[in-house]
Amino acid sequence: xxxxxVTHELDSTPEHASTAADAALxxxxxxxxxxxxxxxxxxxxxxxxxxxxxxxxxxxxxxxxVQEAYLSAFKALERFDGRSALGTWLxxxxxxxxxMRLRYRRRHPARPVEDLLPQFLEDGHQRVSSKPWRPGPxxxxxxDELHELIRRKIEELPDQxxxxxxxxxxxxxxxxxxAEVLGVSISAVKTRLQxxxxxxxxxxxxxxxxxxx
Amino acid sequence: xxxxxHSYITCKQLIDFILEYVEGTLAEPQRAEFERHLKVCPSxxxxxxxxxRTIELGRAALNARIPxxxxxxxxxxxxxxxxxxxxxxxxxx
Numbered sequence: 203x204x205x206x207x208v209t210h211e212l213d214s215t216p217e218h219a220s221t222a223a224d225a226a227l228x229x230x231x232x233x234x235x236x237x238x239x240x241x242x243x244x245x246x247x248x249x250x251x252x253x254x255x256x257x258x259x260x261x262x263x264x265x266x267x268v269q270e271a272y273l274s275a276f277k278a279l280e281r282f283d284g285r286s287a288l289g290t291w292l293x294x295x296x297x298x299x300x301x302m303r304l305r306y307r308r309r310h311p312a313r314p315v316e317d318l319l320p321q322f323l324e325d326g327h328q329r330v331s332s333k334p335w336r337p338g339p340x341x342x343x344x345x346d347e348l349h350e351l352i353r354r355k356i357e358e359l360p361d362q363x364x365x366x367x368x369x370x371x372x373x374x375x376x377x378x379x380x381a382e383v384l385g386v387s388i389s390a391v392k393t394r395l396q397x398x399x400x401x402x403x404x405x406x407x408x409x410x411x412x413x414x415x
Numbered sequence: 416x417x418x419x420x421h422s423y424i425t426c427k428q429l430i431d432f433i434l435e436y437v438e439g440t441l442a443e444p445q446r447a448e449f450e451r452h453l454k455v456c457p458s459x460x461x462x463x464x465x466x467x468r469t470i471e472l473g474r475a476a477l478n479a480r481i482p483x484x485x486x487x488x489x490x491x492x493x494x495x496x497x498x499x500x501x502x503x504x505x506x507x508x
Contacts, residue, residue: 236501243500247492259480265496272500273507320462326425332462345479352476371470372477396434403462403469410465 224288231279243272246289250296256372257300267303271296294383297373301383304368305361312360318401335410355405363398366391423452429459433466 230238250271254264275295282291321329339348356364362384369380381391429452435441436449453460 239504240497240501243497244492247496247500248490251492251496256478256480265499268496269500269503273503276504276507320427320430322425322427326427328426328430328458328462331458332465334461335465335468348472349476349479352472353480356473356477367473368477371474392434399434399466399469399473400430402473403465406469406472407465410468 221284221287225284228279228282228284228288231276239276242288242292246292247272249289250292253293253296253373254300257297257368258303263303263307264300267299268296271299274299294379297369297375297383301365301368304364308357308361310354310357312364313358313401313405315360315363315397315401318404319397320400320404333407333411335407339409351409352406355402358405359398359401363394363401366394367398367402370395423455424448426452426456426459426462429453429456430462433463436463437467437470 227238227242231242247268250268251264254267255261258264258267271292275292278295282288323329339351343351356367359367365384366380369375369383370377375383377388377391377395381388384391386394429449432441432445432449436446441449453463
């Protein structure tokens with residue numbers, strides 16, 4: 203069974219069940235049959251829209267990203283090698299289209315990740331001791347405000363770190379799936395995820411320790 | 416991680432492997448050394464708990480924004496999308 207790299211509940215289609223149907227649809231698509239293109243969009247568009255809405259948080263952006271994804275996929279149909287299901291391949295193209303939109307519309311400037319990583323003395327101790335976090339943030343902010351704060355902090359991460367957090371924690375891809383979408387090695391995904399989480403912890407630390415008061 | 420029988424790993428070594436530890440993929444004996452360090456280092460205990468909370472909070476924040484309409488959207492695509500993609504494809508020909 204080919205791994206789709208997707209662990210999220212959205213990807214519930216059994217790979218083996220889709221392969222024969224995919225091959226038949228692919229053959230029709232490659233002949234330029236209009237009905238085949240409509241059928242592809244009809245059967246996969248709901249899922250792609252759901253992913254785009256989650257990633258972009260804006261209905262128009264999501265629709266535009268999904269349209270772009272389909273147009274990119276149509277141009278690449280001749281190169282599709284069938285190693286994954288059509289739906290999985292489209293999912294990856296759509297996720298990439300959303301990541302490109304997020305890069306383009308970055309609302310908050312990125313902070314250099316090196317400024318946010320833990321620092322150590324020569325003997326390996328932390329330069330500044332970590333403090334325990336309170337159960338909730340300072341100021342008693344509401345859940346919606348907290349979520350908005352955290353999303354803003356995620357947006358402060360440089361693109362390559364923000365993207366791996368989104369792919370893992372929002373889209374639900376595993377390390378292998380994220381590596382395929384980003385076109386990097388599994389090792390690179392792990393390094394980026396490690397740094398992203400450390401950096402995000404540093405950004406949130408003032409809100410959960412006495413330093414935030 | 417380089418380990419000896421008599422010395423603890425450093426805070427840097429622990430934090431370098433924190434992702435694997437939290438994901439449950441840190442093999443023995445590294446895992447044992449990791450937990451041995453936690454027993455003597457309150458700073459790393461605090462760092463680890465904050466790291467785990469960061470993951471939970473990040474997931475909750477990112478997923479809090481999912482539109483309520485998505486339950487139906489995972490089925491067939493809306494007719495408007497099919498038409499829009501068809502029109503865009505024909506324009507691009």
